[in-house]
């Protein structure tokens with residue numbers, strides 16, 4: 001693998017996380033549990049899709065094969081997406097939406113803080129911008145974790161169930177492969193071991209404040225680094241890519 | 253040359269923000285610079301938020317304004333760094349926001365928001381009745397740059413232009 005190929009893959013990994021999670025949240029637009037939360041999820045979706053757009057543009061430029069940001073978003077197949085399994089899980093219960101978002105926000109908060117120091121100036125600039133937005137997301141979702149965990153018996157049961165169900169997807173967040181190895185040498189990538197230490201600490205703190213227990217002895221699912229996904233992604237892509245595939249080259 | 257960029261800056265100062273039309277895109281801090289390369293005008297802008305849907309409109313407004321004023325070759329460049337911040341907003345612009353019914357960014361809050369898991373802060377002044385007795389309803393509002401507050405004295409809900 002060349003350095004260039006590694007950088008394209010790295011950008012896609014980051015872009016796909018934002019794009020797929022942003023799309024998931026956008027499914028709640030107009031259907032949120034109540035007005036303020038409808039607006040909040042839609043705002044977070046907008047930030048994530050905006051971040052994805054900048055990252056896909058950069059991936060397309062580095063790749064240099066004439067593909068555009070839209071080609072990358074709408075014309076790749078399921079096995080060519082590198083978002084985490086966590087990002088593609090369905091909204092279902094509101095507690096699931098919040099748990100999925102909190103676990104991701106906590107990761108992104110520390111990840112993008114580290115990425116600001118990247119030797120790649122473009123990634124560092126995008127990280128600086130994203131980190132400010134993620135700070136707001138994390139504050140929002142960590143408050144919700146507390147509210148649900150400490151709320152009623154019912155809300156506590158639901159948020160604990162959500163955490164129990166999603167926990168198996170958190171292992172691969174910290175997985176590093178050849179791409180990371182190549183880019184770490186260039187001081188472009190983030191060392192995910194560093195992020196893991198901070199993530200563990202923050203998640204433990206918020207869970208403790210919320211009366212939520214950390215699941216133990218969970219078998220960790222993996223595969224997204226090689227483009228292997230849960231069955232959820234295919235359905236999401238079918239919807240997200242439909243318009244572009246039905247009307248090739250369509251512009252907003 | 254300098255005269256010309258000054259003139260262009262002035263023109264850009266006449267373009268209202270598409271979502272908050274009482275302030276211009278220059279006052280908002282979106283315009284980062286104007287330069288000339290031969291007879292080509294280069295306007296550098298930065299997004300407020302990554303996904304701000306107004307950016308496309310702003311680009312179009314700049315392009316149309318300069319075209320109308322007789323400039324033929326226009327290029328708009330977008331930069332991500334330094335990341336946009338409400339610190340760039342001038343006092344005059346903050347006054348305009350207040351008069352329009354939007355509470356302007358409060359730097360005191362800015363410091364606190366940057367630490368994670370910090371407590372909710374409520375030092376936001378109601379733009380309608382000037383009371384400080386207000387509370388946060390939601391950190392996310394009608395546009396990416398605003399939060400929702402409610403005044404506990406006049407009971408009116410209002411937008412707060414949040415610090416970033």
Ligand SMILES: [Zn+2]
Pocket residue numbers: 378379380381382383403404405406407408
């Ligand atoms: Zn009031």
